[in-house]
Structures are given as C-alpha cells and as structure tokens.
Amino acid sequence: MTLLLMAAGSGSRYGKLKQFDDLGPKGEFLMEFAMYDAIKNGFGHIVVITKKENVDFLREHLEARLPKTVKLDVLSQEISDLPDGMEFSGERLKPWGTAHAVWTARDVIKDPFCVINADDFYGQSAYENAAKFIREHPQEDHYALVGYILKDTLSEHGSVSRGVCMTSGDDLVSVDERLKLEQKGDKVVDADSGLEYTGNELASMNFWICRPSIFGVIETEFREFLQDDQLVKTGELYIPKTVQKMLKDGLAKVKVVPAQDQWFGVTYASDRETAVASLKQKTAEGQYITPLWSM
Template structure:
C-alpha cells in the first residue's frame, strides 16, 4: 500500500530514493517477495501516482511477473452506496485493500510501502500460504517491539495478545517511546519489556476478506458518523472477523529486521542500512540489472 500522506515525514515518503541507486524502499520489498516465489505485485496508490508508478516499475520487473497499479478513490464504494460530502483523505487501509478485489483471487500478503520487512518475513509468509489455504486462515508476520522503535519520537504500534501462535487481539498503543532504560506508552502509562510482538501491518489474507470489507464499508457509511474524517482500518476488520470466529489468525515470527521512515530523521538511518546490506551481498546494485525500454 502506497497511498498514505506521510504527515510526520513531511512528504510522500513512498517515493523517496533510499537505496544505493536511489531505489524506493518498496522496491526492496518487491525484490524480496519475488525471491520467495510471489509473482503478482499489486500497488495501491493515489490516482495522481498511478501512471508514474506503473511506468517506473514495469520495466524493472522480470518477465512473467504480473503488475497492477490501482488508485484508491473516494467514489469506489459498494454497489448502492454513495458519499456526497467533502473528504480529503482516503477511506483507510481496509478500503485500500478492497481496491484490489477485482485482481486478486488467491491468498495474498499486505504490506506498507514505506516499511522494510526483511527477506525472512516473505519466506515465512510464503511457507504459511503454501501450508494453509483455508478460507478462514489468516496470518500476521510480527516483530519484536524493541526493534521497531524510532530514535526521533514516539510511534504507534499494535501490540499482539496471543495464545501460543494464535492471535487473540491487537491493542493499538499510539505513543510508544524509549525513556532512559524503559519503553513506555505515554498515553496509557504502560511500560513494556521490549520483547512483546507487535504488528507492523504485514498481513497474510484470504480473498474472503473482500466480502467482509464490503459489508463493513456499507455499515460504516450507512451509520453516517464522522464520514469526513473517519477511516476503516484493515487490522480492525481482521480483529472483528477474529472475534466473530470468521477467521483464525496465526502469529508468524518475522525472523527479520524491520525499519521504516516515520520521521524525516529516520531517512539517513534507513539509507545506511540499505547500503550496508547491499555491500554485504544481500542485494544487487543496481537492484534491477535490466531495465526494459
């Protein structure tokens, strides 16, 4: 997903050149996914970016890889539902995923375009999909809290509550930060050890979720509350399915390093990590040796 505005970052961070050859961060995610057997890339973005992204990515992808670049649009709503008000932001991450309903027919992975998830995350997700193809089987690739914090300010993290490998719920903590030798959510006052598993929005979904999002979009708009600013979030949809026993969600350890660019000051650190991994042989440089004309 690459449709967010990046309010804390100060610009559209999904298209910032962070790699050694100024690759976008999402290119490393695409590369890792392809290396682990994924062969269909769907990018959800703003309407103004569709042509640019398609023309940029298509020549770089190997032969045989399907690419769909789709616009998340306010007027793309379930049949019989309309919105006549004024609204600046998209309808949220669940609606972004729903945008792909016409092009996805198999289990799929959802990630943020401005996060780096690591090679093992895609390997573990691919193995999970191969072993679990049930309609009600979903997965969450999770990371250790201490490894997802920013040195430059607080972050919002979904803390996993689980029973063994099964997810029970994800509790959003909106202002988690390092304080001396502790990790604190300054909103609630809760302290964390740092060993907790958190969601970084790396989900493994079954296409059955599209029907559920259709229902939730209808309910949300019919309710008519906060339609100018409210959003429908993918984690909330999945948690509702979990609560209503429409889905089981396995917690999949990432076994990878995560980093992102929440703040502009995170950029230099992300660039250094990509450079380091490339120099160590983890990635080719250039990432795509052949760019088709």
C-alpha cells in the same frame, strides 16, 4: 501468491512522499526491496495501491524494472470507490483507511496475498516465512500476521503508532492499537494512555497474510461505516480491526508468524539516513544485487 503494497500515504511527518524517496544504493524506492524479496520467494503478482495522481508514474517506473514474468497492477484508492448502492456526498481529505485500501484490489486479487506498508522494510525472512505459511495452510480461513519485537520497531526521532499483539502460543488473540509509543528508559510507554510495555511484546507492522474472503467482510463493514455520520466525517477502516472481527466471528483462524529479521521504516525525515545506510550495508553483504533489477 500476491504482494499488495499500500502506498497512498501523504508522508506528513516525513516531509514528502517517502514511498518515492530514492533510498537504495542506485536510487531504488524502499518498496522495490519488498518486491524483490517477495518475487525471490515465489510471489508472481504485485499490486500497489496509491493516489490517483501517482498511478501512471508508478506503473511506468515499475514496468521498466520488474521481471516481465511478474504481473503488475497499480490502482488508485479513491473516496468515490463505494459498495454498490452506497453514496457519499460530503467532503473528506483522508482516504477511508487501510482496510479500504485492501478492498480497492478486490477485482484483481484471486489468490492468497500479503499486505504491507510501502514505506517499511520487513526483511527477507518475513517473505520467506509468509510464503511458507501460505503453502502449508491452503485453507481459505487461515490468516496470519508477521510479528516483530516491539522495542525493535521504535524510532529515535519521535513517537510511533504500533499494534501491540496479545497472543496464545502462536495464535493471535488481539491487536491493541497504540498511537504514541516511545522508549522511556527500559520501558516502552504510550503517551496517550500511560500504559507501559516491556518492549518484548510482539508488534504488528501491518504485514498481514490474507485470503480473498476478506474482501466481502470489508465491504460489509464499509456499508455499516457509511451509515454512521460521525465515522464518515473522521473515521477510518483498519485492517487489524477487520481481521479481529473475522477472528471473533469465527470467520478466520489467525496465526502469528515470526519475522526473524530486523524491521526499519521512514516515519520521520531523520530516519532517512539510517534507512540509506542499512540498505547500503545489506547490499554490500550480498543480500541484494546492485542495481536491484539487474537480475
């Protein structure tokens, strides 16, 4: 099993590269706790997608810490990485999106894998439940989303973007992307659309359980994307949309796996204090050793 971490963001709202902020008790990055939890649950391959200028630094940092039995790949997400025969000669500041970040790993991932954000803390049970799902569902078309309770994924310091899930039992029906969600009294309100939620809905935090079959689907979408001049200027390819297309086309069966743990993230600089305190508490409670890689 492989854990793929997306760490190519710019941290515009955080004020710096939050993926490399020393939030742990001994200066560990938040993503290191994800790796620790995954390895503890049988993941033997770590893949990190980052910016080109961060590849060498991150590889050296992780090689010095991860167990030698764990395979490590650190790859750069680049705008020039296109399907064979496709060209792009324009200018673009942002990468092609999260689905393209996943596609970046197409040549190194050959087995079931989980996709997460490097700047989110998902909790130990998320990796335990994901590993269990992979073991119990070996079929190539069996995918899953690790779901969280919407009201538990908000920030006290500003609006957040979340994928609000529609489900039927434990089957995923759709993921509705909302970009400006905030707690307003006893409701969660999306400032863009005015839609209100109870807060008890399931939310996607981009923790996906995937199979290598997704790479071909992303490439097909990417080829179509590159032929649309407007999308090429400002659009992005998103994992939820790719998975939903696979669901609609009958290429995947997608379950929702409950996280059964508390999520937290560092969207804003003011989220940092909460993250540091939470990691310190979890370490004090014995969930993590310190230093993290002294095992």
